[in-house]
Amino acid sequence: MNRRGPFIAIAVGAVALVTVGLGASRGEVPHKGEESCFSDLASTLEMCKQGAHFGDCMTITDEFADACEAGCVTTYCPDYAPLPPHDTDPIWRASCEDLKGARFWRETHAAETRCDLAFKMPRSREETLALREAWDACFKADVEQHCPALVGTDWHARMSIALGQ
Secondary structure, eight states: OOOHHHHHHHHHHHHHHHHHHTTGGGTOOSSSOGGGGTTOHHHHHHHHHHTSSOTHHHHSOHHHHHHHHHHHHHHHOTTOOOOTTGGGOHHHHOOTTOTTSHHHHHHHHHHHHHHHHHTTSOOOTTOOHHHHHHHHHHHHHHHHHHOGGGTTSOHHHHHHHHTTO
């Protein structure tokens, strides 16, 4: 089942309700994420849908695509939450070890960014094997630090499969 259409419709509907409800028509930001959400939540939603920053969401299997996009949104807009009745959607309520939930993908997106910064360079094809292994170790440790339920599980292998690798 492909939820991409309903996810985007829910997110855009939530943006519209939040915008009207919080007075964004007066130029106010309709969320608490400030600059982490760029100029507005609608732009962040579109950026995540297009995979502009986290390219993984473009290569991910359909089964996990909506959760990956939702994780991207919450990476930039940590205070974002859908409005009722959509707040009961399993994507938003899933635990950090559930690949079908936004929280798992938010943790992996954030770990990717932190490890890129730690190595002071983005990953590229020209990496040495040692650099790649060090980055992978950083990534796995960071994700597990922020979601201890993943320690000792095959989460990285399952994530790689979800990403079509």
